[in-house]
Amino acid sequence: MAAPIAERERTPAGTEFNPQIGVEISGIHFANPVLTASGTFGYGQEFARLIDLNQLGGIVVKGISAEPMEGNPPPRIYETEAGMLNAIGLQNVGARRFVEEKLPFLRGLRTRTIVNVFGYTTEDYVRAIEILNDGSGIDAYELNISCPNTRAGGMVYGNDPRLTAEVVAASKRAARRPLWVKLSPNVTDITELARAAESAGADALTLVNTFVGMAIDIETRTPRVSNVTAGLSGPAIKPVALRMVYQTARAVRVPVIGIGGIASAEDALEFIIAGASAVQIGTANFYAPDTALRVVEGIRAWCRSKRLNLSDVVGSIKIPPSAASPVS
Amino acid sequence: MAAPIAERERTPAGTEFNPQIGVEISGIHFANPVLTASGTFGYGQEFARLIDLNQLGGIVVKGISAEPMEGNPPPRIYETEAGMLNAIGLQNVGARRFVEEKLPFLRGLRTRTIVNVFGYTTEDYVRAIEILNDGSGIDAYELNISCPNTRAGGMVYGNDPRLTAEVVAASKRAARRPLWVKLSPNVTDITELARAAESAGADALTLVNTFVGMAIDIETRTPRVSNVTAGLSGPAIKPVALRMVYQTARAVRVPVIGIGGIASAEDALEFIIAGASAVQIGTANFYAPDTALRVVEGIRAWCRSKRLNLSDVVGSIKIPPSAASPVS
Amino acid sequence: MTRMYDEIVAVTENRPLTGGHFLLSLRAPRQAQATRPGQFAMVRLLGRSDVLLRRPMSVYDVSPTTRPPRAAGKRGANAHRQPEILQLLYKIVGRGTRLMAELRPGDSVGLAAPLGHGFFAEEYLEEARRADEVLLVTGGIGIAALLLPARELATAGIKSRLFFGGRTRADLVGVQDFESSVAGITLATEDGSKGHRGYVTEPLANYLERHRGRKFLLMVCGPWGMLRASAELAKRHGHACLVSMENRMGCGLGVCLGCSIRVEGTGHGAYERVCTEGPVFNAEHVIWAREEIPKI
Amino acid sequence: MTRMYDEIVAVTENRPLTGGHFLLSLRAPRQAQATRPGQFAMVRLLGRSDVLLRRPMSVYDVSPTTRPPRAAGKRGANAHRQPEILQLLYKIVGRGTRLMAELRPGDSVGLAAPLGHGFFAEEYLEEARRADEVLLVTGGIGIAALLLPARELATAGIKSRLFFGGRTRADLVGVQDFESSVAGITLATEDGSKGHRGYVTEPLANYLERHRGRKFLLMVCGPWGMLRASAELAKRHGHACLVSMENRMGCGLGVCLGCSIRVEGTGHGAYERVCTEGPVFNAEHVIWAREEIPKI
Numbered sequence A, B: 001m002a003a004p005i006a007e008r009e010r011t012p013a014g015t016e017f018n019p020q021i022g023v024e025i026s027g028i029h030f031a032n033p034v035l036t037a038s039g040t041f042g043y044g045q046e047f048a049r050l051i052d053l054n055q056l057g058g059i060v061v062k063g064i065s066a067e068p069m070e071g072n073p074p075p076r077i078y079e080t081e082a083g084m085l086n087a088i089g090l091q092n093v094g095a096r097r098f099v100e101e102k103l104p105f106l107r108g109l110r111t112r113t114i115v116n117v118f119g120y121t122t123e124d125y126v127r128a129i130e131i132l133n134d135g136s137g138i139d140a141y142e143l144n145i146s147c148p149n150t151r152a153g154g155m156v157y158g159n160d161p162r163l164t165a166e167v168v169a170a171s172k173r174a175a176r177r178p179l180w181v182k183l184s185p186n187v188t189d190i191t192e193l194a195r196a197a198e199s200a201g202a203d204a205l206t207l208v209n210t211f212v213g214m215a216i217d218i219e220t221r222t223p224r225v226s227n228v229t230a231g232l233s234g235p236a237i238k239p240v241a242l243r244m245v246y247q248t249a250r251a252v253r254v255p256v257i258g259i260g261g262i263a264s265a266e267d268a269l270e271f272i273i274a275g276a277s278a279v280q281i282g283t284a285n286f287y288a289p290d291t292a293l294r295v296v297e298g299i300r301a302w303c304r305s306k307r308l309n310l311s312d313v314v315g316s317i318k319i320p321p322s323a324a325s326p327v328s
Numbered sequence C, D: 001m002t003r004m005y006d007e008i009v010a011v012t013e014n015r016p017l018t019g020g021h022f023l024l025s026l027r028a029p030r031q032a033q034a035t036r037p038g039q040f041a042m043v044r045l046l047g048r049s050d051v052l053l054r055r056p057m058s059v060y061d062v063s064p065t066t067r068p069p070r071a072a073g074k075r076g077a078n079a080h081r082q083p084e085i086l087q088l089l090y091k092i093v094g095r096g097t098r099l100m101a102e103l104r105p106g107d108s109v110g111l112a113a114p115l116g117h118g119f120f121a122e123e124y125l126e127e128a129r130r131a132d133e134v135l136l137v138t139g140g141i142g143i144a145a146l147l148l149p150a151r152e153l154a155t156a157g158i159k160s161r162l163f164f165g166g167r168t169r170a171d172l173v174g175v176q177d178f179e180s181s182v183a184g185i186t187l188a189t190e191d192g193s194k195g196h197r198g199y200v201t202e203p204l205a206n207y208l209e210r211h212r213g214r215k216f217l218l219m220v221c222g223p224w225g226m227l228r229a230s231a232e233l234a235k236r237h238g239h240a241c242l243v244s245m246e247n248r249m250g251c252g253l254g255v256c257l258g259c260s261i262r263v264e265g266t267g268h269g270a271y272e273r274v275c276t277e278g279p280v281f282n283a284e285h286v287i288w289a290r291e292e293i294p295k296i
């Protein structure tokens, strides 16, 4: 698809180079590598009055479960240094109402629609996917495996390679669309989980979800968020997310989609250079809803100035020979 | 040691309450619960011209190995959002020169001296401790187990319960002083590592060390730090560090010392309320060398205003009954 | 959904008032013209990531120019001009508001407005028309949500009365701005430095007691205790009551679900978003149990 | 170790110069009085955690009052007064310096100074006395480290000469401040907009060539390429050369070991700290292999 590098290098430096920033992931073509992250963009419609949704590469909708869920009691969020904590509790309208009420709007867009799916048992996941299979206008599923498995004593799916493989394999069998798996960063070795998901049939991996954190009100000596612990997102987590994307991209063959604290095209390019085929914008949507569009434009401008297509950039990090151990 | 709460509550509200903020950890008494973290305070002397070192609860010196180490090539650090990355590579003068050249100064202080120790094999750790055993003026050792074990194929000691237990047990046998173990946060379940260290003989646990992160220069497409990956510290990590301290304090009986992004007395009190018996100040020393002293004063003032001794505050977090799962 | 605008706008004035309150004037014609009484804005401090999220602030006033609010009553010749300035009345309580206080003319902020449903969603306006008098009840910085409603009521020929409480007289900011719109003003301070000594819900209770038989609508914005006390008084006397709720907000746009509170008797599930279904709710639908209303 | 002071100090002026350069004046008598030529300061932006670390900045000038640097040469009656103002000459290159440029009189910054060993550590001063002339060589913002050395040399009666290069004429800030202290000034710009077109090391090479047999000491501060080129020229002609090195700094205080570069022929191990053993090093001790000098 991309013009061969040699050819581009022959085009005189003065002529405008029009970079290809489209990307194919799990058989779906995205006009650009910038998606909005699950839980930070509602069901898309909420942002229609703010930005041109058709300029996005894709929209990943808020996590959907088989049955509606009401979520956690307030307070659910808290601001931290360059980040935020959230424990929304996966409030959502359920797969059936999503298909009936939310999907028609998304179907009307040129932008790709990815549906984030979760459950507390493997059967939950499968059931949600089966309902969603009937909806039209969904391009792929993204499995959120950062949930505690109620059967496995609350052990988090995504923190255990065996549970990961189980839920991915079952979901893959059920899914009539490509299956992305969204990894939890709260693990010792992200590549172990990544390989487990890949072996079990994941068509792409997205990472990272939020880091489990906490904040305390010292006046009342109670947790700031009713759930006690909550997920940390935002610029604060970017360095760790980037490291995990870098490691994962080197450990698997399926495409990797990078997430975590991305607020600018420069941030996004770091993930892409580290090996991400695409990126997702999360928390930044809350305070700067035009972030994703600015990132698209910034990536295009950077590629143009470097005379590179996106595919030349993905994973193009150069590691100096002096660099020894992967640990600081 | 502390006056019983009932008695204090009888003292009329008008009279000045003088809180006890001393704490005993692994048999050592600290005049206050504020220490400076390893690698962020040199060998103490560097800060003597800036603050009164005798006002500190303790000083944890830069990590010491049996032999001197020269560290990583530059660049070794990079600033991130509300944090910094470092891959110093454990540059240090070695245990022998430390005892001869650095310890005499520290011995002259009223403040407690904790020596942070590391190695690449269990024998390295033991050898360093044996050399240090001969030095006088050391109050305790703090084992930095965030190093890759060169024998175990580079697997990080602190990320594996079996390796953790091995190095802690061997070090405990060698150590003629109390042994603290400093845990790595780059793990799926911090309590598993905490219990492994406790069972193997740790007298106290300090956490957290840095999170493995990364940054990329998009112009050169090379890592910002020569070592490729580097440790993230500073305010950005505070929510995750606090969560780990909270979980660990509930999982072990030995005292827990909290570290991670502490920049104010309020931050320190969050850790103490979550269960830390003491705290360490790291990155903040770099940009505000008076932080530790301000934290001491702030804790004292807070305890006074609440009419609480420090021991009443440690682990005094109130968890609302509504709070269900420990995962967001 | 009404039109909403999210833009970088310029500060034209940032005036310190008593008690750590400030009046921030922003050149934001589109936001100002679209705002309905009781709606709010999300304000972003630019160029920093340590204070990441935007802060919710009621739209206090909109005006054609940046005249002092004291003069805002006598609009005269200007009244037909479209507003260009949007004003926020805020109090320093933490890092974000402390930084807002440092804004100077010529600085910029991000501004998304108007947001939420105000006091005059259709069913509420109907309610107001049926009432003999609307009682505007507020404590502290809650006053910021009530100036535009007071004006709207005056314009619609509906009589209103302000009950305004604070800890001390320095908290009673903006009272003058209400004078031309309301039929009466009752003040209260906890320290007795101005008006009734105690909570403003005490004179409110007396007023309701003295005027049994009349039909009131309460519009309340203030701390949780005051909202609940007002809601109870309204219920006891059989009056309708609208409360403007607060909660921490991640986005203000309806997507993070961070601001949800449990609301009864509505079709939209157990939790509703303060930023989208609120901030104004029918007090009868709010569950007043402490654990359902966050101590934020 | 000389005395060092770490305090919150007030901005008295922040003057924009050409080419995105600024001259920041701080009321910092203790730091100003303790500073020796070539030492640096760590500057902290207060009240924010997103720009966490302090920024290293050479001390450009110290003066009794905050007079324009243009007048700094004719000190006259003031010369005996103790300096109260410490000045930093900086260029906007990233977030920290962009925020520094927004500082206004009355604002505060954190200031730790003086730090490091300057150009006149004992052995270096000896070297200077033995030289026929000291050549001050600099490119871009490196000029900030050389004004105090130029003055010190003049006071000590040692002749000096400035070689100053930039990309364009707007980069050649502060030249006037040197006029009264140096025997000659050679300028160069890459675009030829002022002085020699090209690198300043070209006229420097010519000068050394023309004055073979004389004994020079080079004091160099600038980008890595210029440091190395100057060091090579000095070595080829057998002159001593002092280079002020740069590196990212975590603390500036000698404790983080983040600023270490590999230095030969010293007793302190292979890596030395730019902030403590430097920033001025004997060029002969520096290992000029690219991988040992960070591209920061």
Ligand SMILES: Cc1cc2nc3c(=O)[nH]c(=O)nc-3n(C[C@H](O)[C@H](O)[C@H](O)COP(=O)(O)OP(=O)(O)OC[C@H]3O[C@@H](n4cnc5c(N)ncnc54)[C@H](O)[C@@H]3O)c2cc1C
Binding pocket: C040, C055, C056, C057, C058, C059, C088, C089, C090, C091, C092, C093, C094, C095, C096, C097, C098, C141, C144, C145, C245, C246, C247, C248, C249, C279, C295, C296
């Ligand atoms: C719909 C709505 C309208 C509001 N209108 C106004 C207004 O017109 N003027 C005004 O001064 N304030 C108003 N507030 C409150 C205002 O949003 C908070 O005071 C502000 O966000 C605090 O920011 P901070 O960074 O200064 O404080 P922080 O440091 O974040 O917190 C300081 C204190 O303020 C509380 N707080 C934080 N966020 C909120 C929040 N979203 N709502 C309420 N309290 C919060 C914190 O829990 C804490 O007690 C409104 C809030 C809402 C939800």
Ligand SMILES: Cc1cc2nc3c(=O)[nH]c(=O)nc-3n(C[C@H](O)[C@H](O)[C@H](O)COP(=O)(O)OP(=O)(O)OC[C@H]3O[C@@H](n4cnc5c(N)ncnc54)[C@H](O)[C@@H]3O)c2cc1C
Binding pocket: D040, D055, D056, D057, D058, D059, D088, D089, D090, D091, D092, D093, D094, D095, D096, D097, D098, D141, D144, D145, D245, D246, D247, D248, D249, D279, D295, D296
């Ligand atoms: C001893 C010493 C003295 C210095 N004196 C001056 C001076 O007098 N005037 C002046 O304008 N600058 C001086 N510098 C450079 C100055 O410290 C950097 O320009 C500044 O830290 C960049 O901060 P920033 O936040 O604007 O840039 P960042 O956003 O942090 O980075 C922008 C660019 O500056 C580079 N940079 C970052 N930190 C440093 C650093 N410590 N040293 C060099 N480059 C860096 C980055 O790699 C990047 O290329 C000095 C540096 C050192 C080490």
Ligand SMILES: Cc1cc2nc3c(=O)[nH]c(=O)nc-3n(C[C@H](O)[C@H](O)[C@H](O)COP(=O)(O)O)c2cc1C
Binding pocket: A037, A038, A039, A040, A062, A063, A064, A086, A088, A090, A116, A144, A182, A208, A209, A210, A232, A233, A234, A235, A237, A259, A260, A261, A262, A280, A281, A282, A283, A284, C250, C256, C257, C258
């Ligand atoms: C309020 C909120 C709600 C979220 N909900 C979901 C969700 O339903 N499913 C999911 O997989 N991730 C969810 N996430 C995680 C984000 O999609 C993203 O992985 C994470 O926030 C890191 O990216 P960021 O730093 O750009 O925000 C949520 C994040 C936030 C802040």
Ligand SMILES: Cc1cc2nc3c(=O)[nH]c(=O)nc-3n(C[C@H](O)[C@H](O)[C@H](O)COP(=O)(O)O)c2cc1C
Binding pocket: B037, B038, B039, B040, B062, B063, B064, B086, B088, B090, B116, B144, B182, B208, B209, B210, B232, B233, B234, B235, B237, B259, B260, B261, B262, B280, B281, B282, B283, B284, D250, D256, D257, D258
């Ligand atoms: C530059 C630097 C060097 C460090 N060196 C060590 C070390 O030698 N041994 C160790 O156990 N921890 C080391 N640490 C980790 C700190 O002691 C501390 O655990 C970590 O920085 C988190 O705390 P903070 O966020 O307050 O900095 C180092 C940290 C930094 C920033």
Ligand code: FES
Binding pocket: C248, C249, C250, C251, C252, C253, C254, C255, C256, C257, C258, C259, C260, C273, C274, C275, C276
């Ligand atoms: S604040 Fe985000 S949904 Fe209301």
Ligand code: FES
Binding pocket: D248, D249, D250, D251, D252, D253, D254, D255, D256, D257, D258, D259, D260, D273, D274, D275, D276
């Ligand atoms: S900057 Fe920290 S040791 Fe030099």
